[in-house]
């Protein structure tokens with residue numbers, strides 16, 4: 001495959017993200033994002049809210065998820081668990097709702113992080129929250145057959161957060177030093193991404209090329225309780241590289257909240 005320029009790469013990433021707005025390039029957003037748990041009481045700016053709503057509508061339409069933006073609702077972060085991890089001032093969030101199925105967590109992770117990076121580019125801070133929040137009935141819709149998997153706190157942080165302690169690239173990709181630059185940049189980006197408890201439970205390898213010469217990337221997720229005793233589950237990114245949407249189940253007929 002021909003090595004493309006940085007400008008080509010940026011344009012490709014923009015097309016891939018589909019709804020990019022704000023002041024940062026995707027890579028700047030990846031580098032600038034850190035978990036923020038303390039927020040000012042400044043409401044989300046109208047233009048940022050509108051951009052988020054547009055993006056959420058695209059994601060929900062593309063995937064059959066039912067992600068909802070919840071504003072001025074502090075109760076989700078008012079419980080014992082939220083206090084334990086020092087959440088303060090959080091009152092806006094994305095409720096990550098989708099059809100109950102085994103792919104749900106993976107697809108929510110993929111599209112939720114796209115929305116996080118958009119938020120970062122719009123000047124907002126964020127924090128994924130899978131456990132330390134309270135469910136608040138009637139603040140968002142969870143229809144029959146759907147599930148709330150996690151929330152993402154959004155707002156203007158009292159600080160921009162700090163970089164997490166990270167594994168080294170060759171710990172998650174033994175052939176990192178011999179790999180092409182585009183692949184190294186992908187591994188670098190993954191190491192900057194948020195993971196639950198900062199576990200970074202993944203590794204990557206290049207698995208040759210397909211019939212058309214397109215490089216195939218494999219991701220392996222560490223699974224501590226894998227039924228067959230193995231620690232890794234290979235996942236091909238082939239479909240994503242071809243730009244096919246990741247769509248869950250049948251379309252839902254129930255009304256969605258705005």
Ligand SMILES: Cc1cc2nc3c(=O)[nH]c(=O)nc-3n(C[C@H](O)[C@H](O)[C@H](O)COP(=O)(O)O)c2cc1C
Nearest residue numbers: 034035085128129130131132164194195196197198
């Ligand atoms: C799926 C997921 C679930 C998370 N759940 C929580 C949570 O329940 N409470 C919390 O305070 N942080 C949570 N986090 C935030 C992580 O602790 C944080 O992303 C990680 O420590 C890496 O730091 P960074 O986001 O600054 O890069 C979660 C992150 C992810 C990706």
